[in-house]
Amino acid sequence: MINKLHGSSHELRGDPYRFTRRHLLGVVWGASTVALVGQFSVALYNYLKPQPVVGGFGGKITAGLAKEFKPGSVSYIQAGHFYISRLEDGSFLALWQRCTHLGCTVPYVSAKKQFQCPCHGSIFNRRGEVLAGPAPRPMDLFPIQVVDGKLIVDTSQAISRDKFEPSQATHV
Numbered sequence: 001m002i003n004k005l006h007g008s009s010h011e012l013r014g015d016p017y018r019f020t021r022r023h024l025l026g027v028v029w030g031a032s033t034v035a036l037v038g039q040f041s042v043a044l045y046n047y048l049k050p051q052p053v054v055g056g057f058g059g060k061i062t063a064g065l066a067k068e069f070k071p072g073s074v075s076y077i078q079a080g081h082f083y084i085s086r087l088e089d090g091s092f093l094a095l096w097q098r099c100t101h102l103g104c105t106v107p108y109v110s111a112k113k114q115f116q117c118p119c120h121g122s123i124f125n126r127r128g129e130v131l132a133g134p135a136p137r138p139m140d141l142f143p144i145q146v147v148d149g150k151l152i153v154d155t156s157q158a159i160s161r162d163k164f165e166p167s168q169a170t171h172v
């Protein structure tokens with residue numbers, strides 16, 4: 001019918017369904033348009049969808065392989081602003097470096113096996129418990145997941161606590 005409207009010579013030859021070069025170009029153009037719109041839609045969706053924070057403070061941080069932390073050791077994970085404290089029984093705590101008094105950064109003093117706050121003298125042990133000073137509660141924790149032997153620490157939500165409980169530690 002289209003051929004008739006356009007006065008195509010194909011119908012005149014008695015073959016109204018013959019696939020012409022014009023048809024081919026139309027199909028190619030249509031397919032290209034659909035592909036382009038599809039690609040644009042996917043790119044737009046990927047741009048607009050909310051992205052989880054990964055790899056920096058405020059997101060999930062890979063602290064390392066669990067087996068690389070020795071029992072009784074404390075390791076600073078700078079990207080996440082926390083310490084991995086591996087307790088003597090092999091379990092793990094992720095302790096936020098922030099002092100629970102007024103928020104100063106608390107360094108670990110390995111010679112004393114203590115966290116010592118330089119601001120007002122609070123001292124914490126490797127479980128984050130307060131040994132001295134004005135800090136009102138133990139160091140906050142971040143949740144730990146073990147995935148393929150690696151410790152994944154979620155720094156999006158600090159857990160405050162009144163005291164240490166063994167259930168707070170993560171076992172591999």
Ligand code: FES
Binds near residue numbers: 122135
């Ligand atoms: S901020 Fe750490 S003791 Fe005051």
